[in-house]
Amino acid sequence: MGLPRTAAAAALPALALTASALAGCTASSSASIADQKTITVGVKADQPGLSLKGTGGTYRGFEVDAGTYIARKMGATKVEYATVTSENRESLLNKHKVDIVLASYSITAERAKLVTFGGPYYLAHQDIMVRVGENRIHQAHDLAGRRMCQASGSVSTSRVVSGLGIPAVTVPSPSYSACYQMLLDGRVDAVSTGDMVLAGFAAEGRSKVKVVGAPFSDERYGVGLRKGDIDGCEGVNKAITEMYQDGTASRLLRKWFGASGVHLVESVPEFEGCG
Template sequence: MIGVKADQPGLALLEKGTYRGFEVDVGSYIAKQVGATRVTFRTVTSANREDLLNDHSVDLVLASYSITPDRAKLVTFGGPYYVAHQDIMVRQEENGVQNVRDLAGRRMCQASGSVSTERVVTGLGIKPRLVPSPSYSDCVRKLLNGGVDAVSTGDLVLAGFATRFRNRVKIMNVPFTDERYGVGLRSGDVDGCEKVNRALTLMYQDGTAARLLHRWFGASNLALTTSVPEFEGCF
């Protein structure tokens, strides 16, 4: 059982009973390489990923799951399978936000369970007006209807929404962090982590990663990286 999000276009979106997106395809590829004969998916959120892994509800999580020291105390990470970069998305007509410093005083969405807000507020010392939200899909809804002025998180997440709502939103292309998206496994599953890393290495070497990245994000005009990321190591 693989945990993915259900509301992030490009990465993982549940429509008409089927999950589609880059993380869904990467999860399927990993499962095939480690010998799984059947792959099933389950919806996870930023707030419940660790719980669902460690109570055995899911075996892997691919859900824009940035590797951080605090999270690595709770789960074991394979990968990363992609190194994204935190960026900013605003409405198409917005001209007052040119970089992350311009978020000071503006309404920025704060998605539950995400570390992206912390990187702006604590890491950079910038003080936006935070608007809590359960998910990034809800953040984008708030952006579209004028409830917030900006959404800031990994550029692959933003790229999926920007492609879906083209001509209504824009990515500023002013990256200010690295977002190392890892495959979450149960804490201490070193053997599983090593198998995941072997599968990810092959995925980049055989051209599958490049094909999937361009399939799902090519229309966003992001500069996509198609070389094998440097893995964290399994412990």
């Protein structure tokens, strides 16, 4: 039985409102950062060379400069920054607290289930940092039985212990800046992660710590975006390509890491693809 004419007429505004609300939800959930004029870049606050937050609240480092370049190339007229950690990168992206993340964010299959990755924007290599004067650790296998710092939310330690089967003694830490301090204090024997992260700390404490220069794996640093933002991912990849082609990437890498002694990769990394 159909609705009476008056009831049907009354139902039309409600149906229209419902359809409008659903359309709004669909548009919101599928919105891309490619359409935004303000982009908030998530960066770390405690990694010298990559991203360090100063006492005045200003962020400085390679990932800050690269994030600015990418956002501007995508059409953003305003670029803001917010602090992320290895533990909360995914949640802050999905809660729309940040729009893209450049935070030594290694691309892994597990992480790719939660976010869409643009890039990578740099191909780092996992290495080892020790105190100056340490003569027992020259390569990854020398970490067996040694105290190695395990930064919360990072996959670097598992590459040593699980990936290579090296029985290092892992010592938990909230971050790599804390790992660096633990190394200086003698509470751990080594810190192992991407050479860009280590290079920044080594430059800060050049008379106290050193990078051994024995890379043993690749770390593809990607730009994290909200899951499914294909347009945003393609825009990020286009911007990264231009950053390397116009010489900006080389200039920034030399600016922040030229004095570190770490081998710098100045060619465009092979992209993962946005599909």
